[in-house]
Amino acid sequence: MQFLGAINFSLPLLASATETADSSMVLAAVLLSLVVIYLASKVGGELSNRFGLPPVLGELVSGVVVGVSVLHLLVFSEGGTDSNLIITFLQGTAGLSPDAAAGVFAAQSEVISVLAELGVIILLFEIGLESNLKDLMAVGIQASVVAVVGVVVPFTAGTVGLMTLFGIDALPAIFAGAALTATSIGITSKVLSELGRLSSREGQIILGAAVIDDVLGIIVLAVVASLAKDGAVDVSKVVYLIISASGFLLGAIALGNFFNKSFVAIADKLKTRGELVIPAFIFAFVMAYLAAAIQLEAILGAFAAGLVLEETDKRKELQKQVIPIADMLVPIFFVTVGAKTDLGVLNPAIPSNREGLIMATFLILVAIFGKVITGFVVFGQPGINRLAIGVGMIPRGEVGLVFLGIGSSIGILSKPLEAAIIMMVILTTFLAPPLLRIVFPDSEAVGVASELILNTSGTPLAVESPTAINSKSNDAANPEATPDGH
Amino acid sequence: MQFLGAINFSLPLLASATETADSSMVLAAVLLSLVVIYLASKVGGELSNRFGLPPVLGELVSGVVVGVSVLHLLVFSEGGTDSNLIITFLQGTAGLSPDAAAGVFAAQSEVISVLAELGVIILLFEIGLESNLKDLMAVGIQASVVAVVGVVVPFTAGTVGLMTLFGIDALPAIFAGAALTATSIGITSKVLSELGRLSSREGQIILGAAVIDDVLGIIVLAVVASLAKDGAVDVSKVVYLIISASGFLLGAIALGNFFNKSFVAIADKLKTRGELVIPAFIFAFVMAYLAAAIQLEAILGAFAAGLVLEETDKRKELQKQVIPIADMLVPIFFVTVGAKTDLGVLNPAIPSNREGLIMATFLILVAIFGKVITGFVVFGQPGINRLAIGVGMIPRGEVGLVFLGIGSSIGILSKPLEAAIIMMVILTTFLAPPLLRIVFPDSEAVGVASELILNTSGTPLAVESPTAINSKSNDAANPEATPDGH
Incomplete structure (x- = not known):
């Protein structure tokens, strides 16, 4: 042997003498x-x-x-x-x-x-390619209102509720409240895309609000983390974050025209394979890196890159080429999110879970209602599906887990509170897709009911093709779907 | 701070409490x-x-x-x-x-x-999708002859030459001789694809011979490694390798019909995104794993998977979807091969390099001529470009470096001999693409000369479109290339 x-x-394919x-x-x-x-x-x-x-x-x-x-x-x-x-x-x-x-x-x-991380970066890049900057800007004020309300309400209700109802100390209560703030942009955008609703007004507001509340969540994190470390808020750090985040997003938009012209000029000059995807990925990965380097999330950079390249006339061909790449990498992200989820925290046989379950019920209610009400603060959009907007903001994910991670590492969260936060993230993540499916009915699944809902507002939205959700080629994420060979 | x-x-996108x-x-x-x-x-x-x-x-x-x-x-x-x-x-x-x-x-x-390894797996899968099993089988005997001659000649000439001309001991000489045997299937197939010659008779013979000599190289490795360990050949191990390798390749071909019918049936049933690439990659990755598990190379499994799926009527659509994925991953492989290449061994200021340079010159000559003559043993193929076949077999790579790795790890190779083997791998790898370009001339680059060469045999081959090598959409690797948006 x-x-x-x-x-x-x-066996190594790339073996070298020292490998x-x-x-x-x-x-x-x-x-x-x-x-x-x-x-x-x-x-x-x-x-x-x-x-x-x-x-x-x-x-x-x-x-x-x-x-x-x-x-x-x-x-x-x-x-x-x-x-x-x-x-x-x-x-x-x-x-x-x-x-x-x-x-x-x-x-x-x-x-x-x-x-998996590359998968969610490619997903947000693809979502950016499918979104239109002007459409997003058109709902910018509504999206900002939704984002701010959706950060303030769950944070306040969660923190105050934990302190008064459960007698939790201020600092851990603030941590748990902060974990309720940021929507998971990956999950919500993927579901909207699968439902064919990404480019609807509701979809654009949800997407815009999710981007903004991701940024807000990161700022809240900075405040909370400095509170936990030093007992005081590091104002200069918070100001730096606000300026760098705004600067990044506005800079990407402002320089977008320059970037997309350069991109087209370069892609036109290239004559070897990958002449579109490689320059596009160079741009997307640089933006993702920059976002990460200024302490935002990498996916926000990829989303901004997609938005910028959406403005070019290469968009359709690029979308078509990104689809198979996304099909290969994006499932790795979602399956991994599921695989890392430990349902052990739901086991009531463990004492700390039992206490956690009660707190989790409270946090989940705050998480859901704190976001659902955001739809009802939208103004100036007659006939909009307000419930759908609120439901679209429900899933928490990455940022909630980050709060948990930091809270654990500095040891201020009790076991039951930790378990409660994990349960909140799990349940909002898993509830959002079916709930969104219900509030965005299509004629096949909900039939007359959907039309009634849509018509009560007096402004019927375009009803999706009955097969939209079931069809691979009608998928809105796949607008340029090449016909299958069969 | x-x-x-x-x-x-x-910042982590998938942060969890313990990450x-x-x-x-x-x-x-x-x-x-x-x-x-x-x-x-x-x-x-x-x-x-x-x-x-x-x-x-x-x-x-x-x-x-x-x-x-x-x-x-x-x-x-x-x-x-x-x-x-x-x-x-x-x-x-x-x-x-x-x-x-x-x-x-x-x-x-x-x-x-x-x-990078996933890149070369996708590359070989794509090459398999572009190759036709019947065409490969039609040149099977020629490919086998080319492979056997291309293993025996460089191995014998290298070993004997090192022992007689340089006074190297038998065991290290055998190791170095063995490192001369196997062609780098990744590099040679990529160049052929870029030249639009993959589906030519020469291309099919080179590809078939490269697959076979990869298997032969692995068997030689088993023999040489057991010689080095125990001073005797472990016959049972060698028999096992021969049987498992033949069984794998023949089994993939024999069961191909079953696999491709199942693949089509499954892909037809799937209604969500990735309905083609995901089943195809499941099959390719399982085959790659099996090949690695029976101690072949993973890339041979991916190649076999591509060959099998080429037989289905989903081929064209699948090829189209694999192209952007390959464009994203394959460059990682080639750039990484270059990046891992340490040109320091070519520095004549280091004494062991000087001695190595002389041995390297000998090894490179054996490496080149030992493969070039293989084209001239091809029979029954009038008008074939014999020089091109031989040149196509020149690049060494992975397997050569594996011999080096094992030789170093058991300490039987001297520093100069190690440096000489590295130089041989580097130079054959870097020489093959331009040499192949010369022996496969197209009318644009070489003009009249190419026609003369092709016509001396009396059977002119179809002359490639003048722009084949320079055009992104005429690339043979891209037969279904979607037209660019511009």
């Missing part, structure tokens, strides 16, 4: 993880679609099934576990040694996590 | 690396194309420029260096702490390496 050691060393023996195992583990992710995303997405629900819900749920909560096929090393079934499988089938397993597991986790 | 630490923690603070930095490092890779690939590819050379040569060369040899922008942690300029840049711009830098660097190296 000594020989096996030498042979295993022969470790494990790189082929990392590749094998990544390949198997991707197979698991793709199987889960297709099974979940198709089933969800068959029940008239947005496919992304099925991807999240099947992510939970293959993840840390159930099957342990897709588990990440930062979760504190030693291994997962894929690593065990590799030990059995491909001669991975137990000594090397931990390193391979860590590398596999890292690679899949980065692929 | 304490506060910065807290804020940096806020490390560095994941946002890993993402930032990966984004910057991709920007460097894409800039290098486009600048190099376009310049190369402008000089009438295959774009992939430019990608390799610009990889060298940004890599360990020159700019140190794209350096990998396994190279023994501590850091690269991107990490240094992150320390300056994004607040990466020096303590965390090593971990971020290692993770970034791992992610980019795996992305």
Whole structure:
């Protein structure tokens, strides 16, 4: 068996004299993880679609099934576990040694996590390509109002409620309240796209508000984190964040014309393969990096890049080419979100969960109603589906978990409060897709009811094609869908 | 500045309570690396194309420029260096702490390496989709002869020459001889595709022979490695490899009909986005994993998957969707190959390099002529471009470096011999694209000369469109190229 050691060393595709023996195992583990992710995303997405629900819900749920909560096929090393079934499988089938397993597991986790992050970056880039800056600006004031109300109400209600009803100290209550602020732009935009509602007025307001409240959430984070560290607010830091965030977004818009002209000029000059996607990705990745570097989220940079390139006449061809890339990378994000979700916090047999469940019920109610009311503050938009706007803002995600992460790391959150925040993030994430499906009815699923709802306002919106949600080529995310070969 | 630490923690997109603070930095490092890779690939590819050379040569060369040899922008942690300029840049711009830098660097190296490996897997999948199994089988005997001659001649000439001319011991000489055997299927297939010659008879013979000699190379490796370990050949291991390799390739072909019918049936049932690429990638990644698990190369599995799916009527639509994905991932592979190439071994100021340079000259001559003669053993193919076949087999790569890696790890290769093998791999890799360009002339670049060469055999081959190599849409790798928007 000594020989096996030498042979295993022969597998790396890019082996060099100094490379470790494990790189082929990392590749094998990544390949198997991707197979698991793709199987889960297709099974979940198709089933969800068959029940008239947005496919992304099925991807999240099947992510939970293959993840840390159930099957342990897709588990990440930062979760504190030693291994997962894929690593065990590799030990059995491909001669991975137990000594090397931990390193391979860590590398596999890292690679899949980065692929998931690239997936959501590509998703937001694609959403940007499908959005129109002028349409977004047209609802800019409404979106800002929705965003501000949707940050202030849940934050205040959550903080005050936790202090008065549950006797929580001010600082942890503020942390939990802050975790209620920011909408998950990835989930909400994907569902809107799947429902064919991204370019509706409601969709544009939700998208604009989600971008703005992401920025607000990051500013709240800065305030809360400096409060927790020093007991006082670091005003200069907050001012810096506000200026850099506004500067970034306004700068991207202002220089957009320059960027998109340069992009077209460069793409026209290129004569080798990838003449559109490569310059587009260079731009998107630079913007994502800049957003991250000034302490915004990378996805906001990718969204801004998509918005800028939407203005060019290369848009249609670029959209068409980005679709398969998004199809490959985006499911990795949603399945990974599901896989990292530990449903163990919902187990009432654990005492801290029981206390957490009560607080979670409160936080979830605040999370839902604090966002649903935002739709009713929209003004000057007669006939708009106010409920849909509020529901579109419900999903929390990344930013809520970041508050949790910081709160845990500085040790101010109790176990029950931690569990309650996780439950709030899980439930708002998983509730939003089916709720959005209900408040954005199409004629097939809800029939007459939908028309009644739409008509009560006196301004009927264009009714979607009955098959929109079920059809791959009518998908609004896929406006230029090439016809299938069959 | 304490506060910065807290804020940096806020950036991860998928942060969870237990995740490390560095994941946002890993993402930032990966984004910057991709920007460097894409800039290098486009600048190099376009310049190369402008000089009438295959774009992939430019990608390799610009990889060298940004890599360990020159700019140190794209350096990998396994190279023994501590850091690269991107990490240094992150320390300056994004607040990466020096303590965390090593971990971020290692993770970034791992992610980019795996992305490069996924790139060559997608490349071989695409090449498989463009190849026709019947055409490959039609030249199967010729390809086998080319492969066997191309393994036996360089191996024998290299080993005997090193022993007699340079007084090298038998075992290291056998190792170096073995490193001369296997053609780099990635480089040769990409160049053929760029020249629009992949589906020519010569292209099919080269591709078939490259697949076969990859398998032969792996068997030679098994023999040589067991010789080095135990002083005797482990016959059972060699028999196992021969049986499993033949079984894998023949099994994929025999069951191909079953697989492609299942694929079509499944793809027809799917109604959500990614209905073609996701099932196709599940199949390709499973095949790649199986190939790796039975100790072949992962890329052979991806090639077999592409060949199988080429037989379906979804082929055209699938090819169209794979093109942008390949455009995104394949350049990562070629730029990375260049970046990992250390031109330091060519520096004659270092004594061991001087001795190595002389041996390298010998090895390179054997490497080139040992493969060039293979074209002249092809029989029953009147009018074929024999020189082109031989030249197509010249590039060594992965497998050669694997021999080097194993030889170094068991300490039987002297420093000069190691340097000589690296030089041989570098030079054959970089020489093959321009040489192939010369032996596959098109009327624009070589004009009358090309017609003379082609006509001396009495059977003129179809002359490529004059603009084939320079045009993005005439590229044979892109038979279904969608017209550009402009």
